[in-house]
Structures are given as C-alpha cells and as structure tokens.
Amino acid sequence: MGAQQSSSENDDCDPCFAFRAPFKRYANSTDPLGSPLPDTPISTRKRREFSSRYGGLEKEVSTAGQSSFYTSNANNSRTADVHEGSDAEAVLYEKYQLMEVLGVGSTSTCYRCVDKKTGAHYACKIIDKQMIEERFHGMMEQFHTEIEALRALNHPCIIQLLDVFISEQKIFIVMELMEGGELFDYVVQKGTLTEDEASNIVRKVTSAMVYMHSKNIVHRDLKPENLLLRRKPNNPQDSVDVKIIDFGLSKCMTEPVAQSFLGTRGYLAPEMLQRRDYTKAVDTWALGVIVFVLLCGCLPFDDDSATVPSDDLVRAKFVLRFPRWAKNLSPSAKDLLSHLLDVNSARRYTAEQALDHAWVTGKAAPKGNLLSSPGRIRKSPALRKGANRTPQNGGRQKISGKYCPPNRKQAANNKLSPPPRRVMARKTSI
Secondary structure, X not given: OOOOEOXXXXXXXXXXXXXXXXXOXXXXXXXXXXXXXXXXXXXXXXXXOOOOEEOOEXXXXXXXXXXXXXHOOXXXXXXXXXXXXXXXXXXXXXXXXXXXXXXXXXXXXXXXXXXXXXXXXXXXXXXXXXXXXXXXOOOHHHHHHHHHHHHOOOOOOEOOEEEXXXXXXXEEEEEEXXXXXXXXXXXXXXXXXXXXXXXXXHHHHHHHHHHHHHOOEEOOOOOHHHEEEOOOOOOOOOOOOEEEOOOOOXXXXXXXXXOOOOOOOOOOOHXXXXXXXXXXXXXXXXXXXXXXXXXXXXXOOOOOOOOOOOHHHHHHHOOXXXXXXXXXXXXXXXXXXXXXXXXXXXXXXXXXXXXXXXXHHOOOOOOOOEOOHHHOEOOOOOOOOOXXXXXXXXXXXXXXXXXXXXXXXXXXXXXXXXXXXXXXXOOOOO
C-alpha cells in the first residue's frame, strides 16, 4: 500500500517551492514520534552533535576508522587516477590544456579542458583550498566526498570522473563535460513531453540509482538540478542522455542506517525530517518527488517545516494529491508515485522495485499522452552554457551567521500571500 491519495484534486495550492525559515531543532520534552518508521530514541536525537551547519542542516560527521570509498572500488573497471604532491599541477598541464572558462563561483572555477593525446573535451573544476577553508570552513570535505564517491562508481547515467590532481594550494577535478544543461530546462525548451518519453528518462535515472545502491552509496541530494544532459538531442526522437551529478552529500553506507540531517528542502524524506535513522530509501523518496515534478510540473508536498513533524503531522501532510491539470495521467504512473512517496520507509519501493515497475519499464506508459508539466516548470535562474557549473555566489549567502540559498533573503523580505496555484521553482541544498 503506497502513499495516501486524496480523492479531491488540488486546484489551489500553496507554492511548491516556497522559501521558509531554516530548520530549527525540536525542543519539546515529549516524544510524539511513534510511527512504524525506523525508530531512533529521542534522547539519542537530542544528544547528536552538530559539528557544522549549513542553514540548519548538519554536515556529515566522519567516523573514526570508517572505511572510505577509496577501499570500495577495487573491482571497478575504471577508476580515476589521483595525482597528489607538489608536482600535481605540472602533471595536469602535461596531460590537459585548459581552455575557456565555463563557470565561475565563489567555491571553484570550471574550465573546458582538452586531452592533449586524444583531443577529447572535458571539464576541469579548480578549487582553491586555502580560500575554501577561510570562507567556507568545512566545505572541503564535500569536494573530497564527491571525489571518493565518483571513483567508486562507473555507470552510463552517472557523471564520469577522469582525473584528480591535488597540490598544496589547489584541487583540480577533471570530469565528463556535460554540455546539454539541466534536464528540466531541456523539457521546458522542448515544449512537449509524453508519458513514454518521461518513462524513458526515469528508467535511466532509476537504473543509475540501482547501481549506486548496489555499491552501498546513497546520494542524499537527488533533485532536478542534479540531473544533467551530456548533450542535447538533435531531434525529438533521440534518446535523452541524462546523468546524475553532485555527490558532495553522498555517503558510503558501512552501516544499515545513517543519521545526518542534510539535503534539499522539498526532496527530504519524512524520516529525515523527523530526525530518525534512515536508509537508502531517502533516495527513492527523492526519486518520487522528481518523477512527480516531471509529470505534473510542481512539487507534491511542502516540507518546509520549522520543527520536527510528529507522526500525525507527517500522515496529514504527505497525502498524495494530483493537480487538476494532471487528469490524464495514467493509473500506472500514479501507482508508481504512490509506492515511491510512501511515508513508511519500510514499505516504500526500493530502487530495484521501481526499476521493475511496469510504468518505468515502459510497458504501461501510454505513448502520445501529452503532459502539462513542460508549461509549468520554470527555467533555471540562468540557463548555463556549460552544465558543469559551479554555484553563482557560492550557492549560499551568509545571513545572520547561517548559510542560506541566495534567494531566501529576498523571500524573507517578501511576505506577500502565496500565489493560488503550484509552480515549479528550484531549491538549493544547504
């Protein structure tokens, strides 16, 4: 049995991606949590040490003696080389020629680079280690986490890491060049999307998730902005070459559950919002949200709670409703969403179950059934010329001592009533 569905359609809803105040710790002395979700005693939740925060979300705390991603890729047929030492930069320039700048942010600069031997084009992200430590203390761990995760993964729908060069001052990360931009920007520009086309896209993303989870890696920040196209299709009939990027918040699950509270609002599973121990099922919840947005053009829920929600609130809040413009959505698509967006993580579909679903395989995805989502998904703030982008202004603003998405300050000063219908916007992981 999947997520609850409402018989009434959602005509006038709050905006899906409204920016609210950052999460706060739950201070009640009582424990209202008693659902069948995997339980973590409230005393343990209250004792957790938050060594670093990004807008209220805790950073992953490394465990002493915990095995690294580096030890998990021994059987990987292709592992990126890591060159570390005083000569690392010289080795980089011996192999690659840096070309034009693709993107500039406060955390890194991304260049197009060319392999001198093969002539192949890649993207080279350059990180100034000292500047990062001074301005964004603790963020270096996210770069190292991404490097470790991508070295352990080799899948056609996951961005490929080629080389890493680490000198005393800088880190150079050479990756696959993603020239097609964000998946959802392509959908908007294309103007039309059918269910069978959406099914093909979801099938590729889900297959990457199955592979990723088989390696015991959980992404924890799956969202539309982290789905990029290697190149735009030349014609509408061509297959979409979509890939998962940004493994900075990923984790190698050496234990059955994880605890750190992080990710992106709008895509956080209920168990994470409740500060409970969680499993890889948080990724399948995020997949469900992505599929809903792809099919309907808006978020299914508003999870911007300022406090830890009780079980009753979770059951009332995460009721799956479909907007009025999604009347022609097939029963099979709705069935998939009800299983992916199940508030009970123990019942929620695994990535393998999702990949075997009739809608994802294409058997039950109606051909020619046009969706309304392309006309309701908003374009990204700026369509990037190069998809291997770095966040403008670092993707964060420091407001009152906390890191917040760049547009949260504006949203905080604009307390007008929300528009009457749901719209598609974008959120930043914090």
